[in-house]
Amino acid sequence: MHPQVSWILSRQVALAVLLALFAGAIFGVNAAVSLAIGGSIGVVANLGYVLRAMKVSIDKNPVKVYQAQAAGEGLKFLLTLVGFALVFLGYKEVAVLPLFLGYVSTFVIYWVALLK
Numbered sequence: 500m501h502p503q504v505s506w507i508l509s510r511q512v513a514l515a516v517l518l519a520l521f522a523g524a525i526f527g528v529n530a531a532v533s534l535a536i537g538g539s540i541g542v543v544a545n546l547g548y549v550l551r552a553m554k555v556s557i558d559k560n561p562v563k564v565y566q567a568q569a570a571g572e573g574l575k576f577l578l579t580l581v582g583f584a585l586v587f588l589g590y591k592e593v594a595v596l597p598l599f600l601g602y603v604s605t606f607v608i609y610w611v612a613l614l615k
Contacts, residue, residue, distance in 0.1 A: 504549050507612050511542050511605040518604055522597055533594040537601025540582035545605065548575035 515538020523531030552571025579602075586593055 500549070501553070503612070504553070506615075507608055508542060508546060508549070510608045510611070511538065511545065514604050514608060515539065515542065515601055518601060526594075526597070529592055530594045530597040533590075534597040534601035534604075536586055536590070536593070537598040538604055539601075540579060540586070541602045541605030543582060544575045544578040547578045548572065 515535060519531045519535040519538065522534045548571040550571075551574045552568045554567055586598065
């Protein structure tokens with residue numbers, strides 16, 4: 500895996516864990532678990548994107564590169580939908596706001612990566 504990709508994914512995990520610990524200390528265990536699950540959905544979806552989209556990124560054919568990126572985005576979307584569906588079907592006590600904040604927190608790392 501490319502070092503920049505590893506950097507992004509590891510920071511996404513770290514931010515989700517830190518926010519979950521913070522939420523747990525202030526709002527309780529349910530908020531912490533919900534936030535961690537939301538962050539996990541984002542990380543798993545991003546990992547799926549990377550694994551699918553980077554399969555042919557060293558190829559010089561722009562059509563294949565585009566197709567791989569599109570397939571990666573499709574997989575990321577699917578993994579996100581499945582992740583949220585599983586949470587809403589299986590975790591009735593989910594705290595919705597922390598869940599979505601955990602998910603959205605994974606995007607913050609992209610902005611930080613652009614500054615890096």
